[in-house]
Amino acid sequence: MRVKEGNKEKDILEAAIKLFAEVGYHKAKISKIAEMAGVAAGSIYLYFEDKEDILLKIFDEIWHRIYLELLKIKNNSNLSPFDKFDAMIDLIFDIYIENPNLAMVFVNEQNHIQRSTPEKFTVFYEKFLLSGEDIIKEGIEKHAFTNNLDINILRQFIFGAIRSLLQHWAIDPKTYPLNKIRQNIKFIIKYGIEK
Amino acid sequence: MRVKEGNKEKDILEAAIKLFAEVGYHKAKISKIAEMAGVAAGSIYLYFEDKEDILLKIFDEIWHRIYLELLKIKNNSNLSPFDKFDAMIDLIFDIYIENPNLAMVFVNEQNHIQRSTPEKFTVFYEKFLLSGEDIIKEGIEKHAFTNNLDINILRQFIFGAIRSLLQHWAIDPKTYPLNKIRQNIKFIIKYGIEK
DNA sequence: TTTATTTTTGAATAGTGGTTCATTATTAAG
DNA sequence: CTTAATAATGAACCACTATTCAAAAATAAA
Known part of the structure; x- marks a missing residue:
């Protein structure tokens, strides 16, 4: 069995906060948040609904x-x-x-x-x-x-x-x-x- | 030569105000504004940049x-x-x-x-x-x-x-x-x- | 009427970007 | 080492919609 390493949820949240602050919610791309958080775009959907x-x-x-x-x-x-x-x-x-x-x-x-x-x-x-x-x-x-x-x-x-x-x-x-x-x-x- | 009839610009503006108020700017579709204003979607771009x-x-x-x-x-x-x-x-x-x-x-x-x-x-x-x-x-x-x-x-x-x-x-x-x-x-x- | 000019149309286009999912990687247990 | 189970990936998908543009319609002038 594999266990989640690090704290990806936190990384994603922090990246999102930063990007939302900079460009606003609507112009913030999921792909960019993923990049900033150091995860794949798809991984975001493991931690968040949408x-x-x-x-x-x-x-x-x-x-x-x-x-x-x-x-x-x-x-x-x-x-x-x-x-x-x-x-x-x-x-x-x-x-x-x-x-x-x-x-x-x-x-x-x-x-x-x-x-x-x-x-x-x-x-x-x-x-x-x-x-x-x-x-x-x-x-x-x-x-x-x-x-x-x-x-x-x-x-x-x-x-x-x-x-x-x-x-x-x-x-x-x-x-x-x-x-x-x-x-x-x-x-x-x-x-x-x-x- | 043809002349613009009615006041389409005003119609579009009024429709947009109504729709923006109801659903917000982001969820308001151009096609819907056009429909409400009684013009074709393309016509909006005769009166407004975007x-x-x-x-x-x-x-x-x-x-x-x-x-x-x-x-x-x-x-x-x-x-x-x-x-x-x-x-x-x-x-x-x-x-x-x-x-x-x-x-x-x-x-x-x-x-x-x-x-x-x-x-x-x-x-x-x-x-x-x-x-x-x-x-x-x-x-x-x-x-x-x-x-x-x-x-x-x-x-x-x-x-x-x-x-x-x-x-x-x-x-x-x-x-x-x-x-x-x-x-x-x-x-x-x-x-x-x-x- | 015919012609020229401008307006209007709306289907087609094109770009965007959120979301999915088949595949791969990783780790724990046996 | 092998197997099982879960985590992670990211390219492909797909829905959505702002915008374009070739064609049609309307009007004024000739």
Whole structure:
């Protein structure tokens, strides 16, 4: 009997993340991913259902990680609502800094995957969103955050804005350092633009 | 000599907007657009360079319109900075309400087009962004808006958040009415979440 | 009508690239 | 060493669809 050597699944995933980040999902060829991963094109189909499945597993990985980290923040009773809020934003930025390619795929292809396979996609994403909601809820209950806002809308607003800025940064990284962007985001969300 | 009858270019554009909105750019077939527009597939290539060019012209149209409207707002000296700000947000929502399909393409395919042909894309988009910036600048100069924020980041933040919410709304329109979303957006950006 | 010119057609083309599968390589067990 | 079972290969397949182009249709001018 033969046993799988090395970690081809991981190699393929990493190659895919890199290529998706560079050229986007649609222009990334399976043959190229295989080449980058050092396997034959056909071998990809031993580890993944099809091309879409690769993207799906990438998203699974990242959302799972984000979710677990957010859970820690949420359950840390030493943090004030605003501390938690800051930590949540830092979390997303940290992941971005740690693995820009992964983050790039994450911001660019979210639409695509949400459209094409909403049912498979939602597992960890939903969990993440709910945890984010909990943090906001706590802030409102403790009278730190305004109660004039709908939680759902607020959640979508915050993550949408962050995603948009990260995307923009990825296209043109030299205009602003990520830390300045992060700091501005925190300020706007907390205090708004009114002087 | 023969003369072009009807307005095939417009028919094709409208069909494309509808189909792109429904199934997305990549899954929209030229043959289907042709069928919906009531022309032969080959005829599309009399009016457009290629498939991408159709999308490009759609974006041209919408950005041009938004830009012209925003210019009116910007130059209306009867409006306070906050009035202008509100009008700017209303403008985007009004276009969305007036032609949801067009708006759908606008929020969904912006990434794609910005990636694939950034140079052709930027004409009206840049103009629009600059006008938006001017409105914010005026607010800061008149001491209505905080001067703690970078204009560029703020601009990206605002439009990113709006886009994200509209996209969300398009997927699931029944959860919230657009007016509630609009009102929440205005509130967050003005006052932030701090109580 | 006839001719010239331009528009429109849609079947044929052509290139792409995801996916399959017969074959080969590799390893473990007997 | 032989056999069995699984892993890996990559050329061939095939479905799909954007694009082309030779022919036909429509219109204006002569």
